[in-house]
Amino acid sequence: MQNNNQPVVKLICKPENLLKTIYTACRTCYSADSPVNIYENATDEEKMLKLIERVISSGHYSTIEHIQVTFAISNISRACTHQLVRHRHMSFSQKSQRYVKEKGQFDYLTPPTIEKNPELLKKYNEFMELTSKFYVEMTEAGIPAEDARFILPNAAASSIVASLNLRELIHLANIRLCTRAQDEIRLMVRKMCDELTKEEPWLKKYLLPKCEKLGYCDEDKCCGRKQKKEEFLGALKV
Amino acid sequence: MQNNNQPVVKLICKPENLLKTIYTACRTCYSADSPVNIYENATDEEKMLKLIERVISSGHYSTIEHIQVTFAISNISRACTHQLVRHRHMSFSQKSQRYVKEKGQFDYLTPPTIEKNPELLKKYNEFMELTSKFYVEMTEAGIPAEDARFILPNAAASSIVASLNLRELIHLANIRLCTRAQDEIRLMVRKMCDELTKEEPWLKKYLLPKCEKLGYCDEDKCCGRKQKKEEFLGALKV
Amino acid sequence: MQNNNQPVVKLICKPENLLKTIYTACRTCYSADSPVNIYENATDEEKMLKLIERVISSGHYSTIEHIQVTFAISNISRACTHQLVRHRHMSFSQKSQRYVKEKGQFDYLTPPTIEKNPELLKKYNEFMELTSKFYVEMTEAGIPAEDARFILPNAAASSIVASLNLRELIHLANIRLCTRAQDEIRLMVRKMCDELTKEEPWLKKYLLPKCEKLGYCDEDKCCGRKQKKEEFLGALKV
Amino acid sequence: MQNNNQPVVKLICKPENLLKTIYTACRTCYSADSPVNIYENATDEEKMLKLIERVISSGHYSTIEHIQVTFAISNISRACTHQLVRHRHMSFSQKSQRYVKEKGQFDYLTPPTIEKNPELLKKYNEFMELTSKFYVEMTEAGIPAEDARFILPNAAASSIVASLNLRELIHLANIRLCTRAQDEIRLMVRKMCDELTKEEPWLKKYLLPKCEKLGYCDEDKCCGRKQKKEEFLGALKV
Numbered sequence: 001m002q003n004n005n006q007p008v009v010k011l012i013c014k015p016e017n018l019l020k021t022i023y024t025a026c027r028t029c030y031s032a033d034s035p036v037n038i039y040e041n042a043t044d045e046e047k048m049l050k051l052i053e054r055v056i057s058s059g060h061y062s063t064i065e066h067i068q069v070t071f072a073i074s075n076i077s078r079a080c081t082h083q084l085v086r087h088r089h090m091s092f093s094q095k096s097q098r099y100v101k102e103k104g105q106f107d108y109l110t111p112p113t114i115e116k117n118p119e120l121l122k123k124y125n126e127f128m129e130l131t132s133k134f135y136v137e138m139t140e141a142g143i144p145a146e147d148a149r150f151i152l153p154n155a156a157a158s159s160i161v162a163s164l165n166l167r168e169l170i171h172l173a174n175i176r177l178c179t180r181a182q183d184e185i186r187l188m189v190r191k192m193c194d195e196l197t198k199e200e201p202w203l204k205k206y207l208l209p210k211c212e213k214l215g216y217c218d219e220d221k222c223c224g225r226k227q228k229k230e231e232f233l234g235a236l237k238v
Numbered sequence: 239m240q241n242n243n244q245p246v247v248k249l250i251c252k253p254e255n256l257l258k259t260i261y262t263a264c265r266t267c268y269s270a271d272s273p274v275n276i277y278e279n280a281t282d283e284e285k286m287l288k289l290i291e292r293v294i295s296s297g298h299y300s301t302i303e304h305i306q307v308t309f310a311i312s313n314i315s316r317a318c319t320h321q322l323v324r325h326r327h328m329s330f331s332q333k334s335q336r337y338v339k340e341k342g343q344f345d346y347l348t349p350p351t352i353e354k355n356p357e358l359l360k361k362y363n364e365f366m367e368l369t370s371k372f373y374v375e376m377t378e379a380g381i382p383a384e385d386a387r388f389i390l391p392n393a394a395a396s397s398i399v400a401s402l403n404l405r406e407l408i409h410l411a412n413i414r415l416c417t418r419a420q421d422e423i424r425l426m427v428r429k430m431c432d433e434l435t436k437e438e439p440w441l442k443k444y445l446l447p448k449c450e451k452l453g454y455c456d457e458d459k460c461c462g463r464k465q466k467k468e469e470f471l472g473a474l475k476v
Numbered sequence: 477m478q479n480n481n482q483p484v485v486k487l488i489c490k491p492e493n494l495l496k497t498i499y500t501a502c503r504t505c506y507s508a509d510s511p512v513n514i515y516e517n518a519t520d521e522e523k524m525l526k527l528i529e530r531v532i533s534s535g536h537y538s539t540i541e542h543i544q545v546t547f548a549i550s551n552i553s554r555a556c557t558h559q560l561v562r563h564r565h566m567s568f569s570q571k572s573q574r575y576v577k578e579k580g581q582f583d584y585l586t587p588p589t590i591e592k593n594p595e596l597l598k599k600y601n602e603f604m605e606l607t608s609k610f611y612v613e614m615t616e617a618g619i620p621a622e623d624a625r626f627i628l629p630n631a632a633a634s635s636i637v638a639s640l641n642l643r644e645l646i647h648l649a650n651i652r653l654c655t656r657a658q659d660e661i662r663l664m665v666r667k668m669c670d671e672l673t674k675e676e677p678w679l680k681k682y683l684l685p686k687c688e689k690l691g692y693c694d695e696d697k698c699c700g701r702k703q704k705k706e707e708f709l710g711a712l713k714v
Numbered sequence: 715m716q717n718n719n720q721p722v723v724k725l726i727c728k729p730e731n732l733l734k735t736i737y738t739a740c741r742t743c744y745s746a747d748s749p750v751n752i753y754e755n756a757t758d759e760e761k762m763l764k765l766i767e768r769v770i771s772s773g774h775y776s777t778i779e780h781i782q783v784t785f786a787i788s789n790i791s792r793a794c795t796h797q798l799v800r801h802r803h804m805s806f807s808q809k810s811q812r813y814v815k816e817k818g819q820f821d822y823l824t825p826p827t828i829e830k831n832p833e834l835l836k837k838y839n840e841f842m843e844l845t846s847k848f849y850v851e852m853t854e855a856g857i858p859a860e861d862a863r864f865i866l867p868n869a870a871a872s873s874i875v876a877s878l879n880l881r882e883l884i885h886l887a888n889i890r891l892c893t894r895a896q897d898e899i900r901l902m903v904r905k906m907c908d909e910l911t912k913e914e915p916w917l918k919k920y921l922l923p924k925c926e927k928l929g930y931c932d933e934d935k936c937c938g939r940k941q942k943k944e945e946f947l948g949a950l951k952v
Contacts, residue, residue: 010274013259013304021251021308025331025399028310032338035310035399036248058934065329066251066401068306070259072266072273079573079626082554088564091303091403093263097555097630098658100270111623120614127610127627134603138596146658147587150555150631151603154573161263161273163304165329165401182574182622214928215947220772233929296696316796317811317864326802335793335868336896349861358852365848365865372841376834384896385825388793388869389841392811420812420860452690453709458534471691486750489735489780497727497784501807501875504786508814511786511875512724541805542727542877544782546735548742548749567779567879569739576746637739637749639780639879641805 005109006075007184009191011199013070013163018200022166023048025063026055049202056206064166071162071192077109079154080184089168095159098146101139105132107157112183128155166203169196174210179223243347244313245422247429249437251308251401256438260404261286263301264293287440294444302404309400309430315347317392318422327406333397336384339377343370345395350421366393404441407434412448417461481585482551483660485667487675489546489639494676498642499524501539502531525678532682540642547638547668553585555630556660565644571635574622577615581608583633588659604631642679645672650686655699719823720789721898723905725913727784727877732914736880737762739777740769763916770920778880785876785906791823793868794898803882809873812860815853819846821871826897842869880917883910888924893937 015021024039031038042048055063076084078097085092108128114120131151138148164172169192175181176189193207211217211225216232226232253259262277269276280286293301314322316335323330346366352358369389376386402410407430413419414427431445449455449463454470465473491497500515507514518524531539552560554573561568584604590596607627614624640648645668651657652665669683687693687701692708703711729735738753745752756762769777790798792811799806822842828834845865852862878886883906889895890903907921925931925939930946941949 008272008274010277012262012273012277013253013255015251015253015308017251021399024250024310028331028397028399029334030337031333032341034246034312035250035397036246036312039248039250039310054934057932059932062329063331066308066331066399068401068403070253070304072262072277074272074274077626078558078630082558082561085558085561086568091300092562093266093301093304095269096267099268103270109626111619111626113619113623114614114626117617117619120617120619123610123613124627127607130606131603131629134599137599138590141593141596143587143589143593143596147589150553150585150587150590151600151629153607153627153629154554155626159266159273161259161266161304163306165306215930215943218771218773220768229929292696295694297694315864316868320792320796320799323796323799324806330800347864349857349864351857351861352852352864355855355857358855358857361848361851362865365845368844369841369867372837375837376828379831379834381825381827381831381834385827388791388823388825388828389838389867391845391865391867392792393864453692453705456533456535458530467691484748484750486753488738488749488753489729489731491727491729491784493727497875500726500786504807504873504875505810506813507809508817510722510788511726511873512722512788515724515726515786538805539807542784542807542875544877544879546729546780548738548753550748550750567776569742569777569780571745572743575744579746635742635749637735637742637780639782641782641877 004075005112005115007080007188007191008074009188009195010072011069011192011195012072012161014196014199015067018067019045019048019052021066022052022064025066026051029063053202061167061170064170066165068163068165069169069196071195072159073162073188074159075107075109075157076160076188077154077184078152078156078158080109080182080188081158081160082154083182083185084160084162084188087164087168087172089171090162090164093161097149097152097156101145101148102132102135102152104136105129106135106152108153108155109157109184110155128153169193170206173207174213177207177209178211178219179209179225180219180221242313243350243353245318245426245429246312247426247433248310249307249430249433250310250399252434252437253305256305257283257286257290259304260290260302263304264289267301291440299405299408302408304403306401306403307407307434309433310397311400311426311430312397313345313347313395314398314426315392315422316390316394316396318347318420318426319396319398320392321420321423322398322400322426325402325406325410327402327409329401331399335387335390335394339383339386340370340373340390342374343367344373344390346391346393347395347422348393366391407431408444411445412451415445415447416449416457417447417463418457418459480551481588481591483556483664483667484550485664485671486548487545487668487671488548488637490672490675491543494543495521495524495528497542498528498540501542502527505539529678537643537646540646542641544639544641545645545672547671548635549638549664550635551583551585551633552636552664553630553660554628554632554634556585556658556664557634557636558630559658559661560636560638560664563640563644563648565647566638566640569637573625573628573632577621578608578611578628580612581605582611582628584629584631585633585660586631604629645669646682649683650689653683653685654687654695655685655701656695656697718789719826719829721794721902721905722788723902723909724786725783725906725909726786726875728910728913729781732781733759733762733766735780736766736778739780740765743777767916775881775884778884780879782877782879783883783910785909787876787902787906788873789821789823789871790874790902791868791898792866792870792872794823794896794902795872795874796868797896797899798874798876798902801878801882801886803885804876804878807875811863811866811870815859816846816849816866818850819843820849820866822867822869823871823898824869842867883907884920887921888927891921891923892925892933893923893939894933894935
């Protein structure tokens with residue numbers, strides 16, 4: 001079945017005392033007090049936030065590594081998961097094409113450029129149908145799923161459980177919210193950020209493409225949202 | 239002030255839905271169902287535990303990386319934290335000797351072998367007093383804390399906030415509960431494990447020295463708790 | 477073009493003074509001498525090897541992290557690279573399907589189970605031809621390579637440059653030379669190990685499936701090469 | 715013996731075909747050619763450098779992870795190594811105070827602020843002498859080195875073998891060449907960079923404090939070398 005091309009993203013795991021934990025980490029570095037005492041006396045949320053924001057702003061990200069969050073993600077292509085799993089500071093559990101045999105038409109994603117072209121879209125859908133039939137023919141002939149999957153396309157939908165700490169989430173946003181990233185992973189990371197900032201709105205200002213953080217664009221090809229680094233730094237000197 | 243030589247360890251951060259999250263990760267790998275559905279339908283705790291234990295037993299530890307826990311630790315020596323921070327899959331926030339100036343007698347730890355020797359213990363305590371006085375003399379003369387700390391000993395007490403996932407905690411236990419580890423870090427890791435198993439008793443069977451996991455000892459020098467690898471594997475061949 | 481199904485693996489980067497570097501690392505831990513002196517006086521290869529083997533045998537693998545090696549790999553499926561890049565202690569540079577447009581028939585791999593079935597093999601090759609034609613049709617119609625690749629199968633051949641240190645290589649061998657690993661990655665890792673042991677034969681005894689290291693099999697499903705852990709440890713108790 | 719306060723740093727391991735390896739990694743991403751072919755045909759050093767510099771400049775640092783270098787370092791304080799080992803993408807082998815017993819006066823470092831104060835310096839040296847005597851007294855009384863070391867100060871000299879890839883070396887330089895870093899580690903990292911750029915001068919432009927890379931300072935306290943981020947970006951808007 002062709003599906004609606006929208007990644008499904010749900011935040012399933014986040015510690016309750018997120019702010020208190022980060023605050024305790026920040027204060028432990030600069031305090032004669034013990035972390036247990038700091039933790040137990042931390043009650044003023046506004047004060048905590050203020051310290052945390054000052055620490056993050058000066059680039060001391062290690063303090064936010066103490067918070068890890070977990071997302072349940074589905075309806076994304078294998079093309080997208082191949083990009084995602086290249087982030088080596090994350091933990092993943094992905095639906096296995098070796099062990100999970102597709103029974104009818106497998107789910108798949110369709111890139112917007114193809115969706116907009118009715119003729120190609122029709123052929124694309126037929127191609128997926130044909131692929132599915134050949135897959136089923138092979139598995140029915142005794143080819144194991146781990147080998148039959150060799151014909152499954154990058155478009156095939158996958159599911160993945162992904163965990164990462166806040167430092168890595170900010171990095172992921174910096175890299176993958178950039179317009180140089182592919183549509184699908186950009187949308188997926190956008191949804192991950194939205195899921196979290198619904199509950200932790202103070203994080204919004206950090207979950208941005210890198211150009212917003214830097215003040216300029218350091219990519220080879222620039223989308224124009226910010227000036228290119230060379231121009232920006234050059235412009236300033238004038 | 240000399241202190242009681244016992245590390246203070248408190249578990250300050252742990253996700254509430256620990257089992258459900260690991261179960262969702264395990265099932266996602268082998269299921270056609272989406273992780274969101276798996277998560278929402280996970281209610282039978284016994285069934286969840288059974289799957290999780292089977293997955294861990296076959297060595298697929300990546301599924302338990304999804305859970306990270308945080309400990310507030312104090313009253314441990316700098317000798318001990320220098321060992322702890324060598325574990326590179328952990329996140330740390332440690333009391334800084336550069337920024338936190340000691341004002342009176344700094345806290346310090348005393349190794350059991352010195353505690354048992356009254357004559358040396360007396361000298362040890364006098365040495366710490368003398369060190370403290372020279373430290374204060376230097377800081378009062380304008381030497382910054384980051385330089386005055388050059389005379390502070392490995393015995394000086396430190397505080398640290400440490401986060402790690404369950405896979406790394408099992409590894410830490412395997413390595414540091416071994417009798418080859420130094421007393422202080424062994425006791426600290428013991429307390430970390432106890433703090434967690436109070437709430438998650440099913441983890442007890444994994445938080446063991448490595449010889450209990452392997453069935454034999456692979457260290458160069460063996461404490462005798464288990465047979466040495468060569469002897470054990472040799473013995474079996476007979 | 478269908479190809480010969482054999483991964484191409486070449487060791488392209490390895491430090492010349494591999495043994496001396498590891499030896500210096502091992503000795504630095506236990507010596508009052510400086511590492512520069514240790515390094516400059518290290519000449520007796522046999523003595524170096526003897527120390528290194530003793531250190532590795534007692535599980536102190538950090539000393540061999542100092543050596544990193546690089547392999548140029550091609551003619552492997554995207555299915556295989558998706559498995560490979562899950563090893564997070566490695567560095568990768570992979571041929572991009574976003575930026576490299578396939579011009580004629582793309583290279584692809586064929587699983588042995590399909591190769592052995594002449595009827596399915598014919599259909600498999602026709603399927604790849606058809607896929608290639610549709611890919612070219614789409615790119616000629618203006619669909620960018622990064623979207624046209626959604627129809628490319630797991631079978632599509634890829635190229636990758638992969639670097640890892642000796643500790644991770646031993647781990648990779650332990651996991652991927654196990655018969656539970658899929659044929660293709662097992663063969664590829666076998667070739668990586670062979671490329672290196674041609675030059676460093678002393679490493680052979682460490683580049684083994686994990687059951688050879690442990691003395692037993694800890695997998696859920698066992699190939700029979702070694703006894704299962706439960707049986708093995710049980711047997712011994714009798 | 716008091717020593718000359720200069721870290722000893724020697725580059726002991728670096729692959730010979732450094733440029734060719736990075737070039738092969740860069741080209742593999744964007745080429746239909748196999749990495750083995752790319753490698754074997756890479757001869758034009760100027761062309762290689764040009765591509766590599768363009769890739770690094772657009773922030774794609776993963777390509778330089780393929781090169782790892784190793785430094786033998788001695789005559790640095792334990793204060794300094796405690797900072798160094800916090801870099802978790804490095805590999806370390808450090809002289810152990812548990813296993814290496816100090817026999818006479820241990821080596822130690824002296825911070826410049828103390829060196830400049832003759833009165834304090836005299837007391838500092840006497841303090842080190844006294845510490846050494848008590849250490850020897852304890853070990854002669856049967857206290858094991860691992861416990862006697864509790865009195866050894868942060869000033870005690872250590873040796874360490876450290877390996878890291880070029881991406882991490884650039885990061886290390888960005889962080890530790892900043893004037894906010896402590897003198898000793900700044901000098902040590904400076905020497906590491908110098909050792910490497912003697913042989914690979916093209917790396918000079920990347921081995922800089924982070925403000926040189928960013929165009930501004932993002933630290934909380936700024937040394938004035940560059941404008942603070944807020945002022946810099948603010949200034950530009952006007």
